[in-house]
Amino acid sequence: MELKIKFMKWSAGRPVAxxxxxxxxxxxxHVDDRIIIRRNSHSIISVVDTAxxxxxxxxxxxxxxxxxGLGLKEGDIVHVDLSLRPESVSLIAKKMECKRLSEKExxxxxxxxxxxxxxxxxxxxxxxxxxxxxxxTNEIKSMIKSIVETGKTLNLGxxxxxxxxxxxxxxxxxxPIVVAICAAAGLIMPKTSSxxxxxxSGTADALEVICRVDFTISEIxxxxxxxxxxxxxxxxxxxAPADDKIIQVERLLNLDPESQLLASILAKKIAMGSKYILxxxxxxxxxxxxxxxxxxxxxxxxxxxxxxxxxxxxxxxxTDEPAGNGIGPALEIRDVISVLKRESSCYNIxxxxxxxxxxxxxxAGKSKKNQGMKLATSILNSGKAFDKFLEIxxxxxxxxxxxxxxxxxxxxxxxxxxxxxxxxxxxINQLARVLGCPANKAAxxxxxxxxxxxxxxxxxxxxxxSDSEIELREAIKFYKKSKPFILK
Amino acid sequence: MELKIKFMKWSAGRPVAxxxxxxxxxxxxHVDDRIIIRRNSHSIISVVDTAxxxxxxxxxxxxxxxxxGLGLKEGDIVHVDLSLRPESVSLIAKKMECKRLSEKExxxxxxxxxxxxxxxxxxxxxxxxxxxxxxxTNEIKSMIKSIVETGKTLNLGxxxxxxxxxxxxxxxxxxPIVVAICAAAGLIMPKTSSxxxxxxSGTADALEVICRVDFTISEIxxxxxxxxxxxxxxxxxxxAPADDKIIQVERLLNLDPESQLLASILAKKIAMGSKYILxxxxxxxxxxxxxxxxxxxxxxxxxxxxxxxxxxxxxxxxTDEPAGNGIGPALEIRDVISVLKRESSCYNIxxxxxxxxxxxxxxAGKSKKNQGMKLATSILNSGKAFDKFLEIxxxxxxxxxxxxxxxxxxxxxxxxxxxxxxxxxxxINQLARVLGCPANKAAxxxxxxxxxxxxxxxxxxxxxxSDSEIELREAIKFYKKSKPFILK
Numbered sequence: 001m002e003l004k005i006k007f008m009k010w011s012a013g014r015p016v017a018x019x020x021x022x023x024x025x026x027x028x029x030h031v032d033d034r035i036i037i038r039r040n041s042h043s044i045i046s047v048v049d050t051a052x053x054x055x056x057x058x059x060x061x062x063x064x065x066x067x068x069g070l071g072l073k074e075g076d077i078v079h080v081d082l083s084l085r086p087e088s089v090s091l092i093a094k095k096m097e098c099k100r101l102s103e104k105e106x107x108x109x110x111x112x113x114x115x116x117x118x119x120x121x122x123x124x125x126x127x128x129x130x131x132x133x134x135x136x137t138n139e140i141k142s143m144i145k146s147i148v149e150t151g152k153t154l155n156l157g158x159x160x161x162x163x164x165x166x167x168x169x170x171x172x173x174x175x176p177i178v179v180a181i182c183a184a185a186g187l188i189m190p191k192t193s194s195x196x197x198x199x200x201s202g203t204a205d206a207l208e209v210i211c212r213v214d215f216t217i218s219e220i221x222x223x224x225x226x227x228x229x230x231x232x233x234x235x236x237x238x239x240a241p242a243d244d245k246i247i248q249v250e251r252l253l254n255l256d257p258e259s260q261l262l263a264s265i266l267a268k269k270i271a272m273g274s275k276y277i278l279x280x281x282x283x284x285x286x287x288x289x290x291x292x293x294x295x296x297x298x299x300x301x302x303x304x305x306x307x308x309x310x311x312x313x314x315x316x317x318x319t320d321e322p323a324g325n326g327i328g329p330a331l332e333i334r335d336v337i338s339v340l341k342r343e344s345s346c347y348n349i350x351x352x353x354x355x356x357x358x359x360x361x362x363x364a365g366k367s368k369k370n371q372g373m374k375l376a377t378s379i380l381n382s383g384k385a386f387d388k389f390l391e392i393x394x395x396x397x398x399x400x401x402x403x404x405x406x407x408x409x410x411x412x413x414x415x416x417x418x419x420x421x422x423x424x425x426x427x428i429n430q431l432a433r434v435l436g437c438p439a440n441k442a443a444x445x446x447x448x449x450x451x452x453x454x455x456x457x458x459x460x461x462x463x464x465x466s467d468s469e470i471e472l473r474e475a476i477k478f479y480k481k482s483k484p485f486i487l488k
Numbered sequence: 489m490e491l492k493i494k495f496m497k498w499s500a501g502r503p504v505a506x507x508x509x510x511x512x513x514x515x516x517x518h519v520d521d522r523i524i525i526r527r528n529s530h531s532i533i534s535v536v537d538t539a540x541x542x543x544x545x546x547x548x549x550x551x552x553x554x555x556x557g558l559g560l561k562e563g564d565i566v567h568v569d570l571s572l573r574p575e576s577v578s579l580i581a582k583k584m585e586c587k588r589l590s591e592k593e594x595x596x597x598x599x600x601x602x603x604x605x606x607x608x609x610x611x612x613x614x615x616x617x618x619x620x621x622x623x624x625t626n627e628i629k630s631m632i633k634s635i636v637e638t639g640k641t642l643n644l645g646x647x648x649x650x651x652x653x654x655x656x657x658x659x660x661x662x663x664p665i666v667v668a669i670c671a672a673a674g675l676i677m678p679k680t681s682s683x684x685x686x687x688x689s690g691t692a693d694a695l696e697v698i699c700r701v702d703f704t705i706s707e708i709x710x711x712x713x714x715x716x717x718x719x720x721x722x723x724x725x726x727x728a729p730a731d732d733k734i735i736q737v738e739r740l741l742n743l744d745p746e747s748q749l750l751a752s753i754l755a756k757k758i759a760m761g762s763k764y765i766l767x768x769x770x771x772x773x774x775x776x777x778x779x780x781x782x783x784x785x786x787x788x789x790x791x792x793x794x795x796x797x798x799x800x801x802x803x804x805x806x807t808d809e810p811a812g813n814g815i816g817p818a819l820e821i822r823d824v825i826s827v828l829k830r831e832s833s834c835y836n837i838x839x840x841x842x843x844x845x846x847x848x849x850x851x852a853g854k855s856k857k858n859q860g861m862k863l864a865t866s867i868l869n870s871g872k873a874f875d876k877f878l879e880i881x882x883x884x885x886x887x888x889x890x891x892x893x894x895x896x897x898x899x900x901x902x903x904x905x906x907x908x909x910x911x912x913x914x915x916i917n918q919l920a921r922v923l924g925c926p927a928n929k930a931a932x933x934x935x936x937x938x939x940x941x942x943x944x945x946x947x948x949x950x951x952x953x954s955d956s957e958i959e960l961r962e963a964i965k966f967y968k969k970s971k972p973f974i975l976k
Binding site for chain 1: 609740
């Protein structure tokens with residue numbers, strides 16, 4: 001049917017169209033059905049809501065996602081049809097039976113995710129099937145290819161492009177320090193990061209405290225040309241739009257299935273044109289994975305890396321405590337700056353960053369074997385890394401002088417003399433989330449004490465920060481209930 | 489924060505609220521977040537969209553689900569807060585790891601589904617976890633209890649209340665005939681049916697062609713008082729609102745996990761106060777389940793029936809072809825009326841209906857063992873069943889004289905002399921869905937030939953019906969591609 005466009009001045013996060021209830025009923029279209037809206041040779045798939053009174057029977061109300069997606073003007077005539085359930089829904093059903101998908105089938109699902117042809121609920125079914133049934137190496141390869149094909153890519157020519165990725169789960173930011181050292185050494189490092197999935201703050205969340213992290217591909221090219229590196233959010237780049245949507249759905253349940261994690265990381269590295277890649281896999285009792293899972297993951301990464309012709313190395317790091325003192329976007333970026341300024345080693349942030357930078361320098365041939373640490377340390381100590389960091393932050397329209405401080409804070413003191421046997425990272429992460437991380441940049445936790453530290457009665461052990469009094473109160477309750485510090 | 493209600497005159501199928509973009513940003517609320525809207529002592533949980541221009545910064549736009557749910561007037565002041573992610577999300581995550589849920593945990597999930605505290609995407613995660621991990625008998629019992637607790641119930645006192653349920657998958661309607669016979673025999677039969685999940689037409693979809701099927705509990709009581717029975721849609725009754733939402737999410741992927749099927753059926757029977765229950769389990773090569781699965785299901789039904797103190801019997805029926813000639817709501821109800829009028833046996837509809845009625849008459853003590861068939865047949869032949877059927881349809885504000893006929897039809901003829909070896913029910917179901925079933929009541933298939941029939945070249949074998957020329961063309965294409973008739 002033909003309908004007249006009415007702007008709703010409404011951003012719904014996805015294409016949403018509103019039809020008059022009568023018209024929808026007459027056309028057999030129900031709330032939450034998908035329709036296809038056509039204008040000339042362009043089309044967009046949208047979810048439907050119905051209304052009475054808001055729009056007339058000859059109109060279709062559209063969210064800004066539709067009007068900008070199709071370049072529409074108010075009053076334009078569009079052609080509207082019920083969109084049939086896409087073929088990929090039956091492929092998701094197939095995966096729900098734990099059957100293998102061919103490359104063509106994976107590509108169909110991924111391309112429908114990008115085209116908005118699949119709803120979030122259908123994507124959730126796909127994620128949970130992958131989570132419970134797993135994927136073969138061939139399926140993961142197909143995922144990587146499809147994700148790269150349906151996204152944008154960065155071509156930096158024949159220069160030595162390196163990258164680093166940590167599979168996360170442990171708070172504390174080493175990435176900005178590693179990027180600063182490597183770029184200062186003359187390597188090209190187009191670093192994209194994700195926002196938090198299961199942790200209180202992703203690298204992108206932390207960097208956003210001091211600079212922009214959302215750029216277009218051509219803006220990034222300029223930043224890299226100027227500074228040799230960038231530190232941006234991968235999500236706004238359109239590098240892997242399918243993966244971005246999948247992550248959005250995974251977040252609802254804090255899911256992060258292994259095969260999706262592998263595909264997500266490698267697709268983004270390939271799209272950015274990186275050839276030399278270091279993958280950090282923190283493991284340990286409280287990390288995302290244990291030693292066995294970490295070894296398994298390393299095997300998978302190496303196998304996939306080879307098949308995509310990458311120089312890929314995995315660095316396994318046993319960690320059973322947060323890196324650094326701060327947890328939460330603002331508090332973590334403060335730690336980073338302290339290390340770069342040589343004011344503090346911020347517990348273990350300095351040593352972890354140096355190890356990672358050393359590995360990359362060796363992997364990319366900037367130093368001989370076993371000489372990477374020496375080079376990395378001299379770059380950090382000389383202030384060159386800090387200069388490079390400021391140069392990059394500046395190129396990304398930022399500065400380090402406006403880091404927010406939370407409105408409310410609460411100190412927690414030891415109630416007896418004791419020693420910290422362990423810190424439960426999962427509980428610490430949950431605590432930071434209760435405080436408002438990662439949406440609230442200033443929220444988080446400052447650790448005054450670490451593993452193996454002795455603590456005296458009435459000594460301050462941590463400070464909680466939040467911009468909401470309610471969340472702070474909730475967090476104090478949660479702290480008392482969950483006891484993240486295990487004392488001996 | 490306090491905001492002023494603005495009606496959007498908008499029914500979105502679930503509570504949806506619209507905040508001004510600035511206000512949402514200031515409060516840290518994102519698109520698709522959940523908020524809690526409070527007015528006096530009442531509250532409702534809603535999903536958020538943001539808008540610019542549509543509403544002012546002091547207003548909140550609400551869908552009709554919110555305005556009617558809270559009894560709001562335009563301009564009312566409400567209190568709006570970000571709703572924390574409910575505890576049940578972590579319980580769904582637990583089930584995703586295939587861990588067992590306690591009765592308390594199941595109750596929490598079910599009650600949050602009813603309260604709209606869980607989004608469809610989160611429910612999809614729950615459904616897929618149940619689909620892939622299964623549920624223990626104790627978990628299913630907890631599901632049944634929780635579904636019944638969170639819904640309405642019908643109390644019909646000490647009369648003999650019977651019910652019948654077919655686990656479906658095979659087109660063809662026997663239920664209205666069985667209800668008519670049993671009610672004519674003096675039994676109380678408060679039959680609730682679902683709409684189609686995987687088939688082209690549920691019993692409720694077919695009955696809706698000739699009468700209302702959406703009633704309140706008190707209306708149903710009146711219908712039963714008048715006629716001894718009813719044939720209504722379970723979904724509008726609020727008997728099992730949790731189950732209704734779960735089914736809505738299952739439909740997206742044509743899922744129907746065993747444990748959910750058991751819980752769904754038994755919860756509704758218990759809520760309706762039925763004590764004598766016959767479960768029909770069609771099995772066979774093309775049915776929903778095979779013999780082994782049918783036996784397994786029977787065991788589960790009997791175990792659960794015992795634990796809820798029901799007189800429950802399972803009737804296993806080997807079926808490998810559709811019952812009756814018509815497939816689709818209007819065509820199926822025509823078959824039912826033909827049998828009741830004694831005009832035709834409609835292939836095997838008559839014999840299947842009589843077997844089911846006979847079992848119920850025996851189960852509830854209306855006839856001696858092995859005498860049920862004799863009684864059922866005499867009630868059908870005497871015209872008492874048809875009279876009772878008309879009485880019920882009349883009490884449900886309907887009549888049988890206005891059955892719609894599809895606008896477009898297409899006959900399919902045999903292209904050679906042959907014999908029908910088999911009819912692929914899944915493909916026939918898909919074909920009917922392509923034609924527009926169940927939303928389009930008149931759409932469907934009429935089978936002129938059945939299994940084991942000889943067919944001659946140029947003889948008519950089936951007719952396709954649809955109200956849409958496009959869907960009819962799609963269906964012809966699908967028929968040619970899928971070949972649902974297997975000839976020998």
